[in-house]
Amino acid sequence: MLKYTLKRIGAMVPVMLIISVVVFLIIYLTPGDPASSMLGMEASADQIERVNDSLGLNEPLPQRYVEWMGGVLTGDLGDSYFMRQPVTQAIAEHFGPTLSLALLAQLIALLIALPCGVVAALKHGSRTDAVLRVVALLGVAIPGFLMALMLMWLFAVTLRVFPVAGYAPLSKGWFSHLRYLALPAISLGCVQAALLMRMTRSSVIEAMQLDCVKTARAKGVSEVRVVLAHALRNAALPILTSVGYSFGALITGTVVTEAIFNISGLGQLVTSSIERRDYPVIQGVLLVIALLNSVINLAVDLAYGAFDPRARKWGDA
């Protein structure tokens, strides 16, 4: 298992290296420059040139890449052009809201998806199953931003139960923290729940056909135990994979939701940095996002072992 883990971690190195080159090239080959954004509409060509020069943007591309990678390897992602702080600090400050939002959204998604998916599977072919499938389909079909706006309109603007926008850190108390995160987390969670529910349903239906389930039933094991201890456990691997992808998507894909609810997370950091052409921040955030995705995938793979002894065996091979 250890060997397998180390091998997987080792495989992440070339992936990260390729990503770093691609990210660097995409950013620098995109038209526009930070000076134009910093100086605004009224900047002259001379002023723009001067600022670009002071930021080192007139140096050859390979030289800039080597300098940047040199910093990355020592944990220095450079300094933001706009925020006048190290990129690592900017990422650390923006990561908290995104992580909180992703965890809550994931929890909501699981609370909806697992029971509904199991029920739909057990009642498969029935009217309940049809209704749940339609609801899931709607969840997948409705764009996240629309869900966010609808929730905002209903619960914040009309009923005034939740705040319209903003973020309260945990230091301001659990209640305030959850109150601000509720609407964005529900809007994200519902979309993810729909995807997970479909996966749960089909996996459980498949697992219910397995011999072990038939054997358990033949032995007179209660139906609840059959579902929870046998069917769900056998259905866990694909569900777990989906949860992993879903969590990765939540960590890295909350751009629109963060913008709508004015949450200063990683998504908003990366969009505002792209608008401002704040190259060090874009590079740093994309690299961290890539790393997070790789780590989440690795964690999911390793978690397979906990559910399926065969996975542990493959890992040792």
Place this chain on the structure above:
Amino acid sequence: MNNDLFKAGVSRRGFLTGSAALCAMAGLGLAGRGGSGAESGSAAASGQDVEYRDELQIALPASPDGLDPHTTSSLVTMDIICNVVEPLFGLDSDYEPQPVLAKGYEVSDDGLTYTIKLREGVTFHNGKEFGSEDVVASMNRWLTVNDRAASLLPGATFAASGDHEVTCTLTEPAIDFLIILGNHSQYPGIFPSEVIEAAGDTGVTEYVGTGAYKFVEWKQDQYVHLTRYEDYVAAHGKASGYTGKVSAPTKDIYYQFVTEASTRVSGFETGEYDIAGEIPTENYYDFDGNDDVKLYTHNAGVLTAFLNMNEGVFADEEIRKCALMAIDCEAAALAAYGEKELFNIDPNLGNPENTQWATDAGKKYFNQADAKAAKKALAKTSYAGETVKLLTTPDYKDMYNATVALQEQLEKAGFTAEVDSYEFATFMDIRSGKPEQWDLFVASTNYKPIPAQSLSVSKAFYGLSDEKALKLVAETRTAKDTDAAAKKWAEAQERLYEIAVIEPLCHYASITGTQADVEDVEVLDGAIIWNAKRPE
């Protein structure tokens, strides 16, 4: 066009019932003053002890790119930092310079030396007493690092001539010297000398001034928190624009950065934000019948079509004249802003309400909207169907929509026109560095207090290369008095119309909203909140 709406700050209901007209008729002047004044009066008239909130939440449409006012021209920065750091002079609500940290001044007969007396007994937020060494350090840095200051006052220097007196020596007379010093958009704020000395390439890092509010915290992309400076010594005189008495009745001010317009509007609607800047024009009528809010509209800037006189199709003056003949300003403005109440068609290249500089010179060339005549005239030029490239960006909806309207108008006049749309950074890149790739672009730009700063006369901005026009603009600054300067500006404006390089499509409004019970907000270039308060 309803001019009352443009001038008065009123609640939507108030506007509908005519109280806006009353405010305007009462001569209360610029946006917001009418509304706030009336509100204050009603609170005072009630005779009850009114408890006010300790905190105001203000939603701004963008994050500042820095809080050092010397190195940025961002209005968001100025809106925030003017509460913390004060200048020597400020502009009142009539755009006239008035002393803030200065007590008075004298100017030499040759107009090259200004001796400025400073107020005494004023302290910085770090406890240090304000004096001439701070002014010299701050102003000389400003003259060096601020591009606008450096170009408007080249070679100027400040020196101490006493503990509370400084002398500024100019290399050439500038009748607009005090206006430049008082201009909100190139803010010469005074910091303690040690803060200036410690400022590196990235700018000032300690936001310490003499203002009514102290800087507490800047949470990137989230908010800036200010708190009242208890030892503040206010300037004398009635509050007016960026000058006069400041009372700081609210203890804590939070500037929240809410870039998503719909979120800003929703938060304002639900009362989470006491004040909201830049309410989108499309939301203006959403507040019809809403007694809970007041909207302030004011002329904020000008949407202008700039023509490339150096390269491409429009290098030929006769062809440019045909293009201008075809332009229908009202149609373009409607495309940009949607409602007639939210713009003003006027031939002024600057602020039509600026009494010193406003002129209609050249109006016979303005807003001709005659496609047929343009087509006829175009047939007599050397134009052979070349594509007119209209550069724009979808990031600024008003600019984009007006450009699309102009494309249609030019095509009606016989031009072949195409819209080249890029996101903002690329748009800027092409506009400033690749003049061969555009023939016309539309830009919305804020007003400048003096014509020499106007982008319509900027060589760097759109390549204006007409020597006569540039000379006339330069003469506005060296004229013997303000009347002579205004005359030169009128000639310059007429010249720009004659050579057909520019068309001010409309003067657009900016909308600031406050909750109806927020008192004593004044809106000039932005919301001035240092006297604002809201009952509990």
